[in-house]
Amino acid sequence: MIALKRLQILLPFVGIAVLLAVWSLTVWARIVDPVLLPSPVSTFRAMWIGMTSGKLGVDFLKTVERTIYSTAIAAIIAIPFGILLGSSEKVYRSVEFVIDFFRSTPASAMFPLFLVLFGVGDRTKISVAAFGAALVILFNVAYGVMNARKTRILAARVMGASRLRILWDVMLLESLPQTFVGLRNGVSLALVIVVVAEMFIGSTDGLGQSVFEAQQLFNMPDMYAAIFAAGALGYGLNLLFLTIERRFVHWSGK
Amino acid sequence: MTAQPAAKMELSRNAHEAARRTAPHVTIRGLSKHFSDATIYDNFDFDIPRGKLMSVFGPNGCGKSTLINMIAGLIPVDAGEILFDGQPLSQIKFGYVFQNYREAMFPWLRAFDNIAYPLKVMGVSKSERTARVEKIVANLNVKIDLNLYPYQMSGGQQQLVSIMRALIVEPEILFLDEPFSALDYEMTLFMREQLQRVFVETSTTTVLVSHDLEEAVYLSDRILLLSRHPARAVEFVHYDAPRPRTLQTMSEADFISTKAHCLEVFQREVRKG
Ligand SMILES: Nc1ncnc2c1ncn2[C@@H]1O[C@H](COP(=O)(O)OP(=O)(O)OP(=O)(O)O)[C@@H](O)[C@H]1O
Numbered sequence: 001m002i003a004l005k006r007l008q009i010l011l012p013f014v015g016i017a018v019l020l021a022v023w024s025l026t027v028w029a030r031i032v033d034p035v036l037l038p039s040p041v042s043t044f045r046a047m048w049i050g051m052t053s054g055k056l057g058v059d060f061l062k063t064v065e066r067t068i069y070s071t072a073i074a075a076i077i078a079i080p081f082g083i084l085l086g087s088s089e090k091v092y093r094s095v096e097f098v099i100d101f102f103r104s105t106p107a108s109a110m111f112p113l114f115l116v117l118f119g120v121g122d123r124t125k126i127s128v129a130a131f132g133a134a135l136v137i138l139f140n141v142a143y144g145v146m147n148a149r150k151t152r153i154l155a156a157r158v159m160g161a162s163r164l165r166i167l168w169d170v171m172l173l174e175s176l177p178q179t180f181v182g183l184r185n186g187v188s189l190a191l192v193i194v195v196v197a198e199m200f201i202g203s204t205d206g207l208g209q210s211v212f213e214a215q216q217l218f219n220m221p222d223m224y225a226a227i228f229a230a231g232a233l234g235y236g237l238n239l240l241f242l243t244i245e246r247r248f249v250h251w252s253g254k
Numbered sequence: 255m256t257a258q259p260a261a262k263m264e265l266s267r268n269a270h271e272a273a274r275r276t277a278p279h280v281t282i283r284g285l286s287k288h289f290s291d292a293t294i295y296d297n298f299d300f301d302i303p304r305g306k307l308m309s310v311f312g313p314n315g316c317g318k319s320t321l322i323n324m325i326a327g328l329i330p331v332d333a334g335e336i337l338f339d340g341q342p343l344s345q346i347k348f349g350y351v352f353q354n355y356r357e358a359m360f361p362w363l364r365a366f367d368n369i370a371y372p373l374k375v376m377g378v379s380k381s382e383r384t385a386r387v388e389k390i391v392a393n394l395n396v397k398i399d400l401n402l403y404p405y406q407m408s409g410g411q412q413q414l415v416s417i418m419r420a421l422i423v424e425p426e427i428l429f430l431d432e433p434f435s436a437l438d439y440e441m442t443l444f445m446r447e448q449l450q451r452v453f454v455e456t457s458t459t460t461v462l463v464s465h466d467l468e469e470a471v472y473l474s475d476r477i478l479l480l481s482r483h484p485a486r487a488v489e490f491v492h493y494d495a496p497r498p499r500t501l502q503t504m505s506e507a508d509f510i511s512t513k514a515h516c517l518e519v520f521q522r523e524v525r526k527g
């Protein structure tokens with residue numbers, strides 16, 4: 001029994017092992033041109049060197065910085081607005097279409113507009129990413145506030161709580177689980193937009209630029225290394241927000 | 255001669271006091287309420303007696319919850335008035351226990367802070383809040399770890415916490431809307447005793463909505479039988495067995511006949527609709 005339990009801890013690694021095995025086998029059997037698909041060993045060596053002494057580490061940090069900035073800006077703007085909109089269903093209904101419309105517009109379609117507004121530089125990348133993330137966060141916060149349990153609000157009202165206090169003490173806390181859903185989706189979207197922006201909007205650094213440059217130079221190990229770094233970053237950010245959520249929204253889903 | 259006016263005044267003050275004691279606590283006059291497709295109350299009159307435990311019993315959807323929600327000021331009335339001691343709703347302290355404790359407790363607060371929350375709303379200081387929660391816990395002889403969050407507690411424990419939350423403000427009127435219907439039988443029996451104890455100790459005017467006729471009669475001084483909507487007060491049954499009532503009470507003739515009578519009236523009314 002105990003041995004079986006111990007084995008279960010290893011379950012998540014099965015997928016990784018299978019992936020590496022298939023990859024190694026493909027390289028070893030030369031099913032794919034080795035120029036297009038380097039071996040796992042050379043990919044991870046490129047990643048290690050890039051991260052410790054090469055430019056990849058710098059690019060990684062740059063992308064982290066841009067993603068965090070844009071998510072932070074988005075959260076600072078979207079959370080108060082979301083609460084405001086969500087606290088009155090009428091207000092929300094009146095702007096729902098606009099929010100849904102822009103939420104459905106691919107943020108990448110906004111690049112040219114933001115380029116005109118902010119020029120070629122970090123401000124454009126960060127503001128487009130913030131724009132995309134803000135709408136996702138706004139939508140989730142507003143819904144979280146609107147779907148606050150009716151009974152809890154009534155319970156607070158019968159105690160004589162004012163509207164403001166109910167908003168602050170009840171609706172805000174009620175919306176936290178949904179707010180975290182918004183933050184997680186928002187940070188993922190911000191990362192996507194930042195990486196795309198780094199590829200195509202005259203960048204000299206960032207993971208997107210790193211992938212793009214390696215591809216231009218046909219340096220496949222470096223390119224895969226940058227892709228994996230981007231993947232690790234996305235996964236790590238999601239994990240970070242999940243951890244914060246578990247700590248602060250302990251009642252979520254209970 | 256000179257003493258007489260004073261004596262007269264004394265008398266009238268006593269009379270006044272007596273009148274206040276026996277006057278209805280809540281007076282409902284000409285109450286009307288309709289929802290989009292149904293008239294729930296149409297010119298409804300009723301008096302809620304002071305210091306009694308009253309049950310409201312009636313068919314599903316007849317408007318029991320709506321009635322106590324209107325009295326508690328949680329939903330507006332279409333027409334009519336609800337007076338407390340003859341005055342319109344001012345700063346009256348209500349206690350309200352919801353059926354669905356899971357959705358009525360604040361899961362982000364520990365049980366202790368849940369109980370203290372109404373005092374916080376009232377602006378009571380932290381040390382005073384702590385003292386009052388500790389007092390009520392001691393009074394009710396509650397043995398629950400109040401450092402737990404509601405979702406870590408059993409249903410009965412949560413409902414007990416929510417009853418304490420309602421009582422902490424020393425409410426003038428206590429409403430309970432099917433408070434025990436989500437609990438198992440053993441827990442229900444225990445909670446009935448708790449409620450009875452609270453009532454015996456405080457004599458707070460209490461309005462209990464119950465779907466369990468046995469429970470309604472067992473706990474109540476008065477049972478209001480409502481018809482289908484538009485709801486009428488079909489009968490206001492008195493049951494004056496002494497307290498504390500015990501399981502023994504339920505086998506007494508008076509209890510059995512009162513319950514049988516309520517059931518008969520109820521069935522007649524339901525069949526009518
Ligand atoms: N917000 C609302 N909008 C529309 N109809 C409502 C609303 N609230 C209650 N009703 C209707 O009013 C009637 C009375 O509802 P109420 O909840 O007071 O009944 P009840 O006697 O408490 O029923 P139950 O025994 O099921 O708890 C029901 O027919 C219900 O469908």
Ligand SMILES: [Mg+2]
Pocket residue numbers: 318319320431
């Ligand atoms: Mg009801």
